[in-house]
Amino acid sequence: MKKFINSIESLLDESERGFASAHADIVRFNAEPRFMARTAPRAPGKVALISGGGSGHEPLHTGFVGLGMLDAACPxxxxxxxxxxxxxxxxxxxxxxxxxxxIVKNYAGDVMNFEIAAEMLECPHDTVLVHDDVSIPEHQGMGRRGVAGTTVVEKIVGAAAEAGMDLDGCKILGERVVRATASMGVALTSCTVPALGKPTFEIADNEMEMGVGIHGEKGRERMALAGATEIVEHLTQAIDGELKPAAGQPALLHVNGFGATPLMELYLVYHLAREFWGKRGVNVVRSLVGNFTTSLDMAGCSVTLTLLDEEMIRLWDAPVHTAALRWGC
Structure with missing residues (x-):
C-alpha cells in the first residue's frame, strides 16, 4: 500500500487540520470532540444544519460546511x-x-449515534434521513443507503435555512428532496482502507460491481466489464424506473466520482446520462459533475437524478460558499 501518511492513528487529525488551514476563511476546526464549523456569521434564530459520517468520502461532509450549506460537520x-x-x-x-x-445518511452507525445525540440535545431538533441508493430494495434490512444524493439535500436545505426557513419547514423540504432523488453507483476497482492496508474487496480486471456502496459494500450484481454506454444504461434505467419522471419534468443531473476516476470519464458518463433522459423528455436544467461523495481511491462513479420544482431550483441556485461548492457570492 502506497499512501501519503505518517501513521494510521494521526491521518485523520492531520488531514482535518490541513483542511481547516487551507480554508480558514470558511471553517474552523474543533479538535476535541472533532467537528468542523463555519466561520460565516449566523443570523439569530437560523436553523443549524449538522451532518457527518465516516471519513474517506471527502469533500462530503466537511467540504460542504459554510454559507448556504452546513453549519457544522462531524467526521x-x-x-x-x-x-x-x-x-x-x-x-x-x-x-x-x-x-x-x-442530515443523516441511512447507515446503522450514523442513525444510531445521531439518535443518541438528539436525545441529549435540549433545544428543538429534527432529522432528515437520506436513502437515495436504488441499487438495493427499499425494505431490505436497514433500507436504502444514503449516498451522493446527500449533497443535493444539504445544498437545497442549506439555502432554505440560510434564508430563514424554520425547523419544520426545513425538515419537510429535506424529505421532499429525498423523495425526489435517486442514485446508483458502479465500481471498477475496490478502495483501500489505510488501516486495512489492502483492497476492501477483490474484483477482476474484466469485472465491475453494479450498485456498489460508498464503503465498497456489495452491489446488486457482479457483471462483466462493458462499454460506457451499456454501463450508463444500467444506472439510468434503474433510476428512471424508481422516479418515473414525466416528459417535461425539470431535473438536476449529478455525476459523482468515487475518487480515482478522471473527469474526462465523468463527463462522458454525464453526456450519456443526459442523452438517456433527453430521449425521454426529461429537462435537465441543473448539473453537477465531479468528485463530491468519494470512496477513498475507488475507480467508479454514481449517477443521481433529482426531480426539481421551482422552489428547489431557486434554492439550488442560491449563493453558497464552501470549500467544495461555491457560487453566487
Whole structure:
C-alpha cells in the first residue's frame, strides 16, 4: 500500500487540520470532540444544519460546511460513524435559537449515534434521513443507503435555512428532496482502507460491481466489464424506473466520482446520462459533475437524478460558499 501518511492513528487529525488551514476563511476546526464549523456569521434564530459520517468520502461532509450549506460537520474515522459527543458538541456550538436539523445518511452507525445525540440535545431538533441508493430494495434490512444524493439535500436545505426557513419547514423540504432523488453507483476497482492496508474487496480486471456502496459494500450484481454506454444504461434505467419522471419534468443531473476516476470519464458518463433522459423528455436544467461523495481511491462513479420544482431550483441556485461548492457570492 502506497499512501501519503505518517501513521494510521494521526491521518485523520492531520488531514482535518490541513483542511481547516487551507480554508480558514470558511471553517474552523474543533479538535476535541472533532467537528468542523463555519466561520460565516449566523443570523439569530437560523436553523443549524449538522451532518457527518465516516471519513474517506471527502469533500462530503466537511467540504460542504459554510454559507448556504452546513453549519457544522462531524467526521468519524475512515468509514466509521462519528460519535454522539461530536454531534452534540457541533449542535451546541452552532445553534442560535432556531433549533437543529441533522442530515443523516441511512447507515446503522450514523442513525444510531445521531439518535443518541438528539436525545441529549435540549433545544428543538429534527432529522432528515437520506436513502437515495436504488441499487438495493427499499425494505431490505436497514433500507436504502444514503449516498451522493446527500449533497443535493444539504445544498437545497442549506439555502432554505440560510434564508430563514424554520425547523419544520426545513425538515419537510429535506424529505421532499429525498423523495425526489435517486442514485446508483458502479465500481471498477475496490478502495483501500489505510488501516486495512489492502483492497476492501477483490474484483477482476474484466469485472465491475453494479450498485456498489460508498464503503465498497456489495452491489446488486457482479457483471462483466462493458462499454460506457451499456454501463450508463444500467444506472439510468434503474433510476428512471424508481422516479418515473414525466416528459417535461425539470431535473438536476449529478455525476459523482468515487475518487480515482478522471473527469474526462465523468463527463462522458454525464453526456450519456443526459442523452438517456433527453430521449425521454426529461429537462435537465441543473448539473453537477465531479468528485463530491468519494470512496477513498475507488475507480467508479454514481449517477443521481433529482426531480426539481421551482422552489428547489431557486434554492439550488442560491449563493453558497464552501470549500467544495461555491457560487453566487
Amino acid at each position: 468519524g474515522q475512515v468509514f466509521t460513524s462519528p460519535t454522539p459527543d461530536q454531534m452534540l458538541a457541533a449542535a451546541q456550538a452552532t445553534e442560535t435559537g432556531g433549533g437543529v436539523l441533522f
